[in-house]
Amino acid sequence: MGTAELAERRTGKKRLVSLISAVLLAFGASVSLVTGSPSAAADPIEGCTATTGAIVAVDFGPFGGKVERGCDTTPTTGYDLLHEAGFTTEGTVHDGPAFICRIGKGSFNSGTQYPTAEKEPCVLTPQATAYWSYWTASPGQQNWTYSPLGAMARTPGPGDVDAWVFGGTDVGGTSGKPAFSPADVRAGGGGPGPDPSGPTTPPTVAPGTVDLPAAARWLTGKLTDGERVVDEGATSPNHLLTAEAVYALAAADPKSPAARKAADFLARPAETDAYAYPAGKDGIPDATAAARLALVAESTGKDPRAFGGHDLLGDLVRYVCPRDIGDGDTIDGCLTKGDFRTTGQSDAQAMAVIALLNGGVTPPADAVNRLTALQCEDGGFTGILIRPGGWCDSDASSTALIALALKRAGGHDAVVEKARASLRKSQLPSGAWPAAAGMTTGSPSATGWAAQALRALGDTPYADAGLFWLSKQQLPGGGFAFEEGLTDPQVFPTAPAVLAAAHSDLVALTAKKTEPSPEPSDPGPSPSPSGSRPPLPPGDGPDLKKATAYLTHPGRLVQGRYYESSPGFATYGLTIDGAYALAAAGTDDATLRNIVDFLDKGGKDGQGRTVHAWTLIGTKYAVGGAIGKTALLAEAVGRNPRAFGGQDLIGALAKDTCRARNLDAVPFCGGKGAYGNAKSVFDQSLGVIAQVRAGENAAAAEPIAYLKSLQRPNGSFGSILVDKSDDEVDSTAMAAMALDLLPDADAQAAVDKAVAWLAARQMDDGGFPGASGDSVNSTALAVQGMSLDARKYGAQIAKARTFLATQQNGDGGFNIARDAQPGSDVRASTQALGGATGISFATLNRSLDGTTPQPVPTATSGAPVIVTPGGETAGGGSGAGGALASTGAQVGALAAAAVALVLGGWGAVRVARRRRGSTGGRA
Numbered sequence: 001m002g003t004a005e006l007a008e009r010r011t012g013k014k015r016l017v018s019l020i021s022a023v024l025l026a027f028g029a030s031v032s033l034v035t036g037s038p039s040a041a042a043d044p045i046e047g048c049t050a051t052t053g054a055i056v057a058v059d060f061g062p063f064g065g066k067v068e069r070g071c072d073t074t075p076t077t078g079y080d081l082l083h084e085a086g087f088t089t090e091g092t093v094h095d096g097p098a099f100i101c102r103i104g105k106g107s108f109n110s111g112t113q114y115p116t117a118e119k120e121p122c123v124l125t126p127q128a129t130a131y132w133s134y135w136t137a138s139p140g141q142q143n144w145t146y147s148p149l150g151a152m153a154r155t156p157g158p159g160d161v162d163a164w165v166f167g168g169t170d171v172g173g174t175s176g177k178p179a180f181s182p183a184d185v186r187a188g189g190g191g192p193g194p195d196p197s198g199p200t201t202p203p204t205v206a207p208g209t210v211d212l213p214a215a216a217r218w219l220t221g222k223l224t225d226g227e228r229v230v231d232e233g234a235t236s237p238n239h240l241l242t243a244e245a246v247y248a249l250a251a252a253d254p255k256s257p258a259a260r261k262a263a264d265f266l267a268r269p270a271e272t273d274a275y276a277y278p279a280g281k282d283g284i285p286d287a288t289a290a291a292r293l294a295l296v297a298e299s300t301g302k303d304p305r306a307f308g309g310h311d312l313l314g315d316l317v318r319y320v321c322p323r324d325i326g327d328g329d330t331i332d333g334c335l336t337k338g339d340f341r342t343t344g345q346s347d348a349q350a351m352a353v354i355a356l357l358n359g360g361v362t363p364p365a366d367a368v369n370r371l372t373a374l375q376c377e378d379g380g381f382t383g384i385l386i387r388p389g390g391w392c393d394s395d396a397s398s399t400a401l402i403a404l405a406l407k408r409a410g411g412h413d414a415v416v417e418k419a420r421a422s423l424r425k426s427q428l429p430s431g432a433w434p435a436a437a438g439m440t441t442g443s444p445s446a447t448g449w450a451a452q453a454l455r456a457l458g459d460t461p462y463a464d465a466g467l468f469w470l471s472k473q474q475l476p477g478g479g480f481a482f483e484e485g486l487t488d489p490q491v492f493p494t495a496p497a498v499l500a501a502a503h504s505d506l507v508a509l510t511a512k513k514t515e516p517s518p519e520p521s522d523p524g525p526s527p528s529p530s531g532s533r534p535p536l537p538p539g540d541g542p543d544l545k546k547a548t549a550y551l552t553h554p555g556r557l558v559q560g561r562y563y564e565s566s567p568g569f570a571t572y573g574l575t576i577d578g579a580y581a582l583a584a585a586g587t588d589d590a591t592l593r594n595i596v597d598f599l600d601k602g603g604k605d606g607q608g609r610t611v612h613a614w615t616l617i618g619t620k621y622a623v624g625g626a627i628g629k630t631a632l633l634a635e636a637v638g639r640n641p642r643a644f645g646g647q648d649l650i651g652a653l654a655k656d657t658c659r660a661r662n663l664d665a666v667p668f669c670g671g672k673g674a675y676g677n678a679k680s681v682f683d684q685s686l687g688v689i690a691q692v693r694a695g696e697n698a699a700a701a702e703p704i705a706y707l708k709s710l711q712r713p714n715g716s717f718g719s720i721l722v723d724k725s726d727d728e729v730d731s732t733a734m735a736a737m738a739l740d741l742l743p744d745a746d747a748q749a750a751v752d753k754a755v756a757w758l759a760a761r762q763m764d765d766g767g768f769p770g771a772s773g774d775s776v777n778s779t780a781l782a783v784q785g786m787s788l789d790a791r792k793y794g795a796q797i798a799k800a801r802t803f804l805a806t807q808q809n810g811d812g813g814f815n816i817a818r819d820a821q822p823g824s825d826v827r828a829s830t831q832a833l834g835g836a837t838g839i840s841f842a843t844l845n846r847s848l849d850g851t852t853p854q855p856v857p858t859a860t861s862g863a864p865v866i867v868t869p870g871g872e873t874a875g876g877g878s879g880a881g882g883a884l885a886s887t888g889a890q891v892g893a894l895a896a897a898a899v900a901l902v903l904g905g906w907g908a909v910r911v912a913r914r915r916r917g918s919t920g921g922r923a
Contacts, residue, residue, distance in 0.1 A: 042086035043071045050139055050186070054156035056085045057185045058103055058164045059178060063114040067180060068105050078134065078151035078162055088113060093123040094614065094623065098152050098565040100132050103164060114166070123621050124668075124677055129168035137161045137182035143461035144177045149816075152566065153825075161185045209726070210471050210501035213714065214478030215494060216252040219245050221477075222491055226258060227265035229491055239275035241491045242266060243292045248498035250299040251509050253714065255760045263300040266293060272308025285315045287340035288348035294355035298510035304359045313359045316340055316352050320364050335385055336373075338366030346374050346383055346398050350405040351506070357408050358510045368409045371402050375415060379422030380437075396433040396446040397496075399423055400453035401506070407456065408507045420457045423450050431465035432473075432484065444473050444480040448496030452505035463500070470497050541801035546812030547833040548587045551578050556826055558605075559857045560591055561598035563826060568606025572614035573626065575599070576633050577830040583636050583846035584834035593851040596637050599630070600644050601856045611645050617652050620666050624656050624675020625683025631690035636844040641694055653687050654699040663722060670721035673706030681710060681717045681731035685738040689842050692741045704742065707735060708750060715753035729761055729768045729778040733785030737840040740788050751788060758785045759793050766803030767818060774818035776807050776828045780835025787838035797838065804832050 048055045053073035060068060070085020079098075082089060088104045090113055091097035101122035104113035120126055134151055135144040139159030146169065147154060147162075156162060161182045169176030222245065224230045228237035229245055242262055249259035265271060273281055276289035294304035294312040305311045319341040321334035334341055340352045349371060356363040374381045380394025381402040403419040406412040427433055432442025433450040451466035473480055479489025480497045499505060551557065558564055563578060565571040575595060582592040597603070599611045612618075615626040631641040631649035641649045656676035658669035667676035675687045684707050691700035710717055716727035717735045736754040739747045761768055762782070770778030783800045786793040807815045813824025814832040834844075 042084060043073045045069055045071045047071055047073045050159045052158055054081055054158070054160045054162065055185055056081050056087070056162040056164070057178070057180070058082075058087060058105065059166065059180070060105075060108050060114065061179075062166045063109075065108045067184075068108055069185060070105070072156075075156040075160075078136075078147070078149075078154040078156055081156055081162060082151065082164070090122060092125060094616065094621070094626075095125060096565050096569040096571070098150060098569075098571075099125060100134075100151065100164075101126060103132060123616075124623065125679075127168075127679075130166070131168075132164050132166050133169050133176055135163040135165065135178055137163075137185075142182060144182065146177075149820075210467060210474055210497065211478060212252045212498065212501055213712065213727075215474070215480075215498045215501070216249055216256070216258075216478075218478035218489065219248055219491065219494060219498070220258045222479075223258060223262055227261050237265075237271070239266065239271065239289065240292065243296050244491055244495035246296045247299055247506065247509060248495040251499045251502040251504045253760070255756075260300050263296050263302060266296055267302060267308045269309040272310060276308075276312070277310070281309075284319055284341055285310075285312075287316060287319065287343045287352055288345065290316055291340070291348055291352035291355050294359060295351060295506065295510050298355065298358050304355065313356055313361045316356060317361065317364065320367050336370065336387055338364065338368075338370035339385060340367060344385055346371070346381060346385055347401050349374075349385060350398075350401045353405045354408060354507055354510065358507070363409070368406070368412075371406055372412055372415050374398075374402065375418065378425075378437075379418035380426070381419065393437060394422065395436050396423060396426055396443075397435070397449040399426075400446075400449035403453045404456060404505055404507045416457070420454070420459065423454055424459060424462055426450075427462060427465065431467075431469035433466065435483070442469055442473070442484040443482070443493070444470060444484075444497045445482070445493040448493070448498070448500040451500035452496065455500070455503060456505050456507065467501060470501065473497075540805055541836050542805045542808045542814070542832060543812065544585045544833060544836065545587050547808065547814070547829060548582065548585055548812070550812030550824060551581060551826065551829055551833065552588055552591045557591070557595075559598075560594045560854075561603060561857060562595070562605060564605070570605035570607075570609065570614075572599070572611045573629065574827055574830065576629055577827065577834075579633055580636070580841070580844065581830040581834035583633075583844055584837045584839045586846060589846070589848060589851050592637070592846065593848045594854055596633065596639065596848065597853055597856055600634070600639055602646060602858075603856045604858045612647060615647075615649075617647050617649070620676075622652065622656055622667070622676055623683070624653060624678040624687045625680065627652050627656070628675070628683070628687035628690040632686060632693070632841065632844075635690065635693045637846055637848050641690065650691065650694045650696060653691055653703075654696065657699070657703055671706055671709075673702035673704075674721060675703065679721055680719055681707075681721065681728075682719075682734050684710070684721065685731075685734045686841075688738045689741060692738075693842070704739075704747075707738060708746070711735070711750055711754065715750075715755075715757035717754070727757070729758060729770060729775075730781045732758055733781040734841070736785045736788060737842045740840065741842045755785055755789055755793070758782050759796055762796055762800065765806075765818070766799035766801075768800070770817065773820060776804060776814050776817060777831045779803055780831045783835050783838050784840055788840060790838065801836055804836050807832070 043053065045055065047053055048071035053071055054075040055069060055071050057067050057069045060066060068087075070082075070087060072081045072084035075081045075084070082103070086105055086107070088111065089097070089100045090102040092099050092101045101120065102113035102115065104111045115130070120130070125131075134147045136147045136154070136156075137144055137160065138157065144163060163178045163180075163185065165176065165178050167176050220226070222229055223242075224237075229241040230236070231238050243266065246259050246262045246266070249256040249262070253259070266275070272293060276285050276293055277283060278286060290312045293307055294316070296302075297304040297307045297312070304313050321337055321339040321341055335344075340349055343349055343352070349367070353363050353368055353371065370385075371381075374386065374392075376382055376392035376394040378394055380396070380399040382392045383395050383398040386392060399419050399422055403416050403423070406416050423433070426437070427450070428440070428442055430442055433446040434441060435443035435446050447466045447470055451463040451470070454460075454466075455463035470480070473484060475481065475487060475489045477489060480494045481488055482490055482493050499509065552560070554560065556563060557578070558570070562570040562572070562575040565574075576599070579592055579595045582588055582595070602610055604610055611630060615630055616622045617627055627649050630644065631653065634641040634644040634649065642651065653675065656667070658667070658672060658674045658676060660669065661671045662669040668679065669676060670678065675683060678684055678687065684703065688700055688703050688707055691697075691703065710721065712718070712727060714727065715732070717731040718725035719728045719731045732754050736751050736758070739754070740751045742748075763769065763774060765774065766779070767774040768778040768782040769775065779800050783797055783804075786797050786800070790797060804814070807818060809815065809824045811824055813826070813829040815822055816825045816828045
């Protein structure tokens with residue numbers, strides 16, 4: 001949590017920024033920096049080929065050097081690959097060697113490690129704008145992936161290439177990629193040749209981030225009375241643009257009130273008739289308008305078969321052209337067999353096919369085949385409904401939309417593949433697509449459509465390159481213009497750009513939504529205040545006993561008391577996460593006491609470090625989040641946070657509360673009320689919880705006000721306090737738990753808004769999006785957050801717990817994410833175990849009465865237990881202590897970072913909800 005989580009994400013994969021803060025707390029600190037030495041003789045680069053060994057590249061460009069390469073013919077971990085390839089590394093005092101802070105190589109400037117101490121002291125986790133990020137590519141892969149695992153946790157395979165780049169990246173790993181390609185690294189090392197299906201690589205630009213909230217605000221502002229778009233100087237609504245606004249707003253936020261209000265307007269019978277039935281209520285509909293309205297219905301949960309008094313889908317099928325039209329033969333609105341009457345444009349034909357399929361109606365085969373006849377020789381599609389063999393001039397927008405429709409219809413793989421290749425080849429070097437063939441300037445509309453299609457077809461790097469270009473075209477108000485260089489924002493180009501930026505597309509947006517399960521009638525009895533195991537929420541959740549056994553296994557929990565990020569180096573943040581998990585589950589109080597006693601009574605790791613080598617309490621580097629996290633553990637198990645580990649943690653939080661913003665010196669201060677050196681919402685939330693639980697509401701007033709100020713208009717929280725970061729499930733859940741402790745109406749309203757935002761992020765499989773994809777960490781935290789209102793969100797909690805159960809392995813541990821490298825990860829397992837109970841960190845309570853104290857080990861009281869077979873270490877599982885991928889830390893996935901927050905409580909939540917009701921909040 002806190003800084004540790006932050007650091008983890010930077011060493012992990014996505015959502016870097018947010019994880020970064022979170023990660024730091026999870027790792028541990030070392031009293032001295034650790035430097036890795038290269039092997040006596042690095043393997044020659046020629047020894048690594050496309051099928052043998054692994055190559056690593058480090059870009060020293062920011063320090064006046066070049067890209068240096070190295071090889072390891074028998075790689076074990078990404079961390080060892082660096083050293084075997086001739087590089088040296090240095091970690092941070094706070095996080096240890098797992099978080100790579102400096103890198104050097106003898107062939108560059110006599111082996112000087114960068115950044116130098118004058119630029120970066122490497123005591124705390126570096127800022128997200130200037131650190132070593134970790135990227136990987138598998139054999140044949142032509143684009144970089146921000147590593148989902150830390151370098152100590154990742155095992156490179158034969159033919160893999162790794163890259164380390166100094167600079168910044170965002171929380172999702174969508175910027176800051178290496179300027180060189182994997183093929184460049186492989187050059188001379190047996191790399192594969194170019195991809196025959198298209199360009200060797202997409203444009204060499206780093207994907208950027210479109211400001212979705214700003215775009216949504218701009219679109220909402222274009223709605224007159226919040227319900228319709230009206231052209232300048234006109235009085236009647238522009239129904240087409242209103243429909244486009246609905247698509248975009250629904251993509252940016254599936255629960256968008258603005259999208260629903262505009263859809264309600266279009267569903268008024270008078271408006272539906274005016275737009276789609278200009279020939280009269282019983283006349284032939286305008287198929288273009290009918291298709292668009294059907295998609296409006298499907299994107300907002302309405303019924304397209306009962307929209308504005310019409311069965312839109314039935315009418316589309318009813319008026320499909322029955323035959324080809326020859327000279328002297330006419331059917332009103334028809335050109336060729338399979339046309340939807342009155343369309344004339346290929347986009348309308350494609351939209352009608354999509355609307356029918358997503359509405360559960362099989363479109364006439366002729367209507368689908370009509371789309372295939374629009375393909376030009378270059379593989380693209382024309383924008384008008386030409387006769388077969390007619391003059392054909394393709395454009396990117398039509399090609400993308402028809403490819404989406406045919407992919408959804410199925411059975412036309414060869415046609416879709418040609419369209420895909422056409423889109424890739426027509427992408428400009430800037431990453432954009434032109435509005436028409438032959439143009440050299442980019443079009444936001446065409447780029448939005450092309451990026452949607454290519455992402456859906458699996459060409460993510462090309463789509464990301466398009467998003468990077470779009471991010472540079474977004475105008476100050478949030479909208480987009482028709483063409484590159486124009487400054488007048490318009491609804492029409494903004495809509496497809498927003499769908500692309502939301503990583504959605506018209507097909508996915510309008511796909512049939514699963515009906516929610518009924519809410520439980522009674523969430524059940526209240527938990528026992530003594531901390532005994534609360535009743536679990538409904539649903540087939542994980543096996544808590546097996547998860548406990550995994551976390552307490554001697555191959556992971558050294559001496560039964562702490563986890564390691566490297567041999568002898570305790571990762572105290574992760575150790576506290578494990579204690580939170582055991583406290584929430586209540587299945588092994590004896591081990592929980594061992595951990596707590598070790599931390600409280602001055603226990604030392606193999607380096608002679610206590611927990612305060614990690615909190616850095618009493619120094620200018622003291623980390624407010626780490627202090628708060630430690631204090632919260634003391635409070636959760638009935639210890640005194642004012643005298644824990646020989647320190648007054650509550651007093652330290654008050655002392656370390658910032659009086660003003662200070663971003664350029666130590667301690668780092670995000671603003672008035674932030675905690676010193678706290679960089680994440682996790683850090684801030686932990687400190688607030690610790691102070692409030694200690695009864696220090698007055699001292700916590702400014703930190704509380706600062707935390708409240710971080711909430712965004714949609715109810716979410718980002719991960720980083722200062723730098724811009726995406727809305728994040730993990731941080732939103734944590735902040736909600738902190739604010740739920742407060743009785744004031746503003747805090748309770750903020751909690752309700754945050755939890756509603758959380759619930760809307762749930763995916764079809766029950767999981768939640770996190771730094772590493774469909775994330776275990778994020779899902780567990782979302783369970784804790786939604787459990788603050790268990791009565792309302794009971795069905796979603798049950799579904800999330802079922803998802804967690806699917807990610808539990810035979811050893812009891814959990815994967816980092818559904819699609820991540822399989823294998824149990826300690827950090828993900830701590831979060832899953834505690835989070836599955838639903839117990840909020842703010843109310844976590846476990847009595848240790850009746851447990852038997854054991855002797856507290858010191859650094860010299862015995863060697864730590866390290867299990868080597870199969871690569872398992874005391875750090876644990878496939879990620880051991882779990883580090884950040886981009887920094888080389890082990891935690892294993894950005895998701896892991898946010899995950900540091902581990903526990904919460906289903907039963908305690910009910911107490912909180914009753915408390916809220918009694919203090920004027922909503923019950």
